[in-house]
Amino acid sequence: MAATIKDIARRTGLGLATISKYLNGGHVLPQNQAAIEEAVRALDYKVNEAARTLKTRRTGYVGLVLPALTNSFIMEIVQQIQLDLRACGFGTALCCSAPGTDSIRRQTELEAIDFVLKKGVDGIINLPQNEDGVHLLKPLEMGIPVTLIDKQIPELADRISSVMIDNVGAARTAADELLNAGHRNILALFHGETNYTGRRRAEGFMDALRQRGYPVDPDRIIYMGTTSSASSLDLIREKIRQFRPTAIFAANFGLTSRTLEALEAEGLRVPSDVSVVGFDGVGVNDGYGVKLWSVMQPTVQIGSAAAQIMSEQITAAAQGNPLPPQVRTLQAQLLPGNSVRII
Amino acid sequence: MAATIKDIARRTGLGLATISKYLNGGHVLPQNQAAIEEAVRALDYKVNEAARTLKTRRTGYVGLVLPALTNSFIMEIVQQIQLDLRACGFGTALCCSAPGTDSIRRQTELEAIDFVLKKGVDGIINLPQNEDGVHLLKPLEMGIPVTLIDKQIPELADRISSVMIDNVGAARTAADELLNAGHRNILALFHGETNYTGRRRAEGFMDALRQRGYPVDPDRIIYMGTTSSASSLDLIREKIRQFRPTAIFAANFGLTSRTLEALEAEGLRVPSDVSVVGFDGVGVNDGYGVKLWSVMQPTVQIGSAAAQIMSEQITAAAQGNPLPPQVRTLQAQLLPGNSVRII
DNA sequence: CCTCCACAGCGAAACGTTTCGATGTACATA
DNA sequence: TATGTACATCGAAACGTTTCGCTGTGGAGG
Numbered sequence: 001m002a003a004t005i006k007d008i009a010r011r012t013g014l015g016l017a018t019i020s021k022y023l024n025g026g027h028v029l030p031q032n033q034a035a036i037e038e039a040v041r042a043l044d045y046k047v048n049e050a051a052r053t054l055k056t057r058r059t060g061y062v063g064l065v066l067p068a069l070t071n072s073f074i075m076e077i078v079q080q081i082q083l084d085l086r087a088c089g090f091g092t093a094l095c096c097s098a099p100g101t102d103s104i105r106r107q108t109e110l111e112a113i114d115f116v117l118k119k120g121v122d123g124i125i126n127l128p129q130n131e132d133g134v135h136l137l138k139p140l141e142m143g144i145p146v147t148l149i150d151k152q153i154p155e156l157a158d159r160i161s162s163v164m165i166d167n168v169g170a171a172r173t174a175a176d177e178l179l180n181a182g183h184r185n186i187l188a189l190f191h192g193e194t195n196y197t198g199r200r201r202a203e204g205f206m207d208a209l210r211q212r213g214y215p216v217d218p219d220r221i222i223y224m225g226t227t228s229s230a231s232s233l234d235l236i237r238e239k240i241r242q243f244r245p246t247a248i249f250a251a252n253f254g255l256t257s258r259t260l261e262a263l264e265a266e267g268l269r270v271p272s273d274v275s276v277v278g279f280d281g282v283g284v285n286d287g288y289g290v291k292l293w294s295v296m297q298p299t300v301q302i303g304s305a306a307a308q309i310m311s312e313q314i315t316a317a318a319q320g321n322p323l324p325p326q327v328r329t330l331q332a333q334l335l336p337g338n339s340v341r342i343i
Numbered sequence: 344m345a346a347t348i349k350d351i352a353r354r355t356g357l358g359l360a361t362i363s364k365y366l367n368g369g370h371v372l373p374q375n376q377a378a379i380e381e382a383v384r385a386l387d388y389k390v391n392e393a394a395r396t397l398k399t400r401r402t403g404y405v406g407l408v409l410p411a412l413t414n415s416f417i418m419e420i421v422q423q424i425q426l427d428l429r430a431c432g433f434g435t436a437l438c439c440s441a442p443g444t445d446s447i448r449r450q451t452e453l454e455a456i457d458f459v460l461k462k463g464v465d466g467i468i469n470l471p472q473n474e475d476g477v478h479l480l481k482p483l484e485m486g487i488p489v490t491l492i493d494k495q496i497p498e499l500a501d502r503i504s505s506v507m508i509d510n511v512g513a514a515r516t517a518a519d520e521l522l523n524a525g526h527r528n529i530l531a532l533f534h535g536e537t538n539y540t541g542r543r544r545a546e547g548f549m550d551a552l553r554q555r556g557y558p559v560d561p562d563r564i565i566y567m568g569t570t571s572s573a574s575s576l577d578l579i580r581e582k583i584r585q586f587r588p589t590a591i592f593a594a595n596f597g598l599t600s601r602t603l604e605a606l607e608a609e610g611l612r613v614p615s616d617v618s619v620v621g622f623d624g625v626g627v628n629d630g631y632g633v634k635l636w637s638v639m640q641p642t643v644q645i646g647s648a649a650a651q652i653m654s655e656q657i658t659a660a661a662q663g664n665p666l667p668p669q670v671r672t673l674q675a676q677l678l679p680g681n682s683v684r685i686i
Numbered sequence: 687c688c689t690c691c692a693c694a695g696c697g698a699a700a701c702g703t704t705t706c707g708a709t710g711t712a713c714a715t716a
Numbered sequence: 717t718a719t720g721t722a723c724a725t726c727g728a729a730a731c732g733t734t735t736c737g738c739t740g741t742g743g744a745g746g
Contacts, residue, residue, distance in 0.1 A: 004701090004703085005703065015727070016702095017725070017726055018724075021705095027724085028724070047703080050396035050400075050703090053393035053396075053703090054397050054731050055704045055705085057393075060462065061462075064437070069418040069419075076412075079412045086438065091458075091459075094425050095435070098426060115434075119392060120392050285600070347731090348734095360736095363733070363734060364735095391733065393731085395733055396733090397702065399701090399733085
């Protein structure tokens with residue numbers, strides 16, 4: 001049987017309250033501190049987190065609610081979040097929505113939130129599937145702080161924190177690269193039109209065109225919507241055949257992968273036939289001679305920022321003066337490759 | 344303030360013990376069952392997990408201790424483990440060792456184990472870094488069941504469960520593919536010589552050669568040891584120059600990536616110059632025309648099996664009759680590509 | 687009719703912590 | 717000397733569950 005605070009009290013002759021106070025960072029007489037530490041070592045005392053949680057209503061866990069763990073971008077963030085939360089003493093309760101269609105994903109995201117809530121967490125970090133944030137109403141109502149990563153939910157912007165890159169700027173820089181190389185017939189691929197991130201990146205892309213006085217052809221701005229990965233591959237191939245673009249900008253991880261597949265299927269080579277700027281490091285390292293230009297999100301910083309905000313919110317709330325939500329915007333970086341031909 | 348079991352008791356007029364019994368699956372009179380359910384709904388009662396844990400010493404969490412989340416192979420397993428554990432009512436406490444050298448990884452794995460132990464978990468699923476299993480002694484001593492994935496630790500084989508593929512068979516199949524295509528000068532790359540998985544795959548590879556009466560050239564069997572990814576790239580390039588192999592077998596995810604980089608750097612093409620069989624789906628989907636033959640591990644099944652074993656062990660132990668450790672071996676599958684030239 | 691058993695239900699005592707309000711001490715100030 | 721203050725310590729009462737051992741009831745078996 002593990003040692004308890006009572007055993008420490010018995011061994012040191014001190015009261016429970018004193019031990020507890022010291023264990024929680026309070027100040028006690030030097031000789032008592034020494035006695036307590038000796039007893040802790042001798043008895044191999046570990047504080048019982050369950051009892052502490054019961055009393056304080058703090059679990060020391062943060063729920064990390066994500067869509068499927070599908071790409072390196074998410075993974076790197078997850079890893080960093082976990083490391084930083086741990087450094088702050090928080091455990092990370094991982095909870096992914098189930099794979100399937102978008103509608104299933106949205107549904108299971110609600111279940112994922114419910115699950116972490118049932119288990120008990122002090123806060124939630126979320127990469128949302130439900131664009132409207134319905135799934136976050138319950139935690140918010142319960143006073144549990146929420147931090148979003150990668151996306152923003154405008155309806156709830158004043159109640160939740162978020163960490164994102166400057167999507168507009170990132171897309172603008174990517175577009176500039178293609179425009180500087182002389183490309184005018186550019187196919188631009190974005191996620192669904194209702195998708196916050198996708199819309200912002202599309203804005204940035206169009207900004208770049210407009211800034212130079214080039215026309216924006218809405219037909220060449222493709223929103224993938226909620227199509228499956230197979231059908232979006234078909235859509236991309238179709239658009240390639242239709243417009244014969246000299247360049248393609250793919251505005252996220254999946255779209256970049258599918259663009260490469262589509263070009264391969266159409267028998268087109270990068271960059272000789274079509275130039276490409278992609279996202280999130282797809283095709284940057286695969287050893288086939290073509291190294292894609294790629295918008296790289298600072299995953300470590302995103303993860304660290306999310307963990308830090310979360311930790312601050314929780315500790316502030318625990319002391320009774322909850323912090324207002326924070327929004328942090330980081331800069332992405334355009335990593336050079338050899339996938340853009342100058343024309 | 345959330346409703347408690349006492350509120351249910353007051354509302355229904357029943358005793359605490361009765362409510363608790365019903366909530367834990369016990370049998371009560373039909374009318375009481377109805378009354379309890381009504382009250383639970385009306386008061387929006389949720390059982391307080393902390394109180395339950397305090398009393399039962401079960402936390403409902405499984406610690407998932409991993410090396411860095413670096414590749415899709417691990418991710419898919421993690422995802423599946425998480426889904427299946429959740430279906431059994433368990434939370435997943437993710438805990439990764441910190442990135443860095445192998446020695447740092449081993450050290451931080453100990454810290455990761457300590458952390459989940461401190462937080463309190465009912466079991467641990469682990470992809471070990473420490474080949475000797477030192478990090479698992481403490482949980483084992485505490486009576487916390489451990490399940491390994493991907494690797495095995497012979498010293499502890501009788502005390503912990505594990506889920507792996509048939510590494511020998513998988514490597515043998517891969518080698519057969521190259522041998523059938525007529526290759527004799529094959530470079531074979533494995534992880535460190537002390538690495539259980541690496542050794543088994545090397546055995547399988549050599550088996551295939553011997554079975555056909557071909558000589559095994561130990562110089563062409565490369566163990567990477569604990570080299571960094573940059574220096575192992577150099578090593579591969581050096582060996583390629585030295586032996587001018589017609590084919591390469593790369594026996595894990597990282598080695599396959601580095602093999603492709605090395606070939607690219609050496610100006611060699613797949614499969615015209617060198618044939619390749621890789622591992623874990625690297626190079627299977629990148630849209631450059633070359634699709635690698637690849638040993639695919641059944642990640643979903645591995646994850647499900649690990650979760651299932653864990654759940655069984657925990658529930659059995661909770662009822663006082665702990666189960667003996669289980670070892671489950673699954674079959675990998677050789678996925679065809681176009682990276683092997685017949686000579 | 688009596689005994690016995692199975693079964694619901696019950697109260698109370700834990701589980702190990704935190705925290706409130708009170709007590710005691712030492713020391714500075716008037 | 718009397719008074720006030722700061723501070724370390726303390727006991728006891730929670731927090732919300734599970735579970736042990738008991739009581740009461742209804743019905744089967746003799």
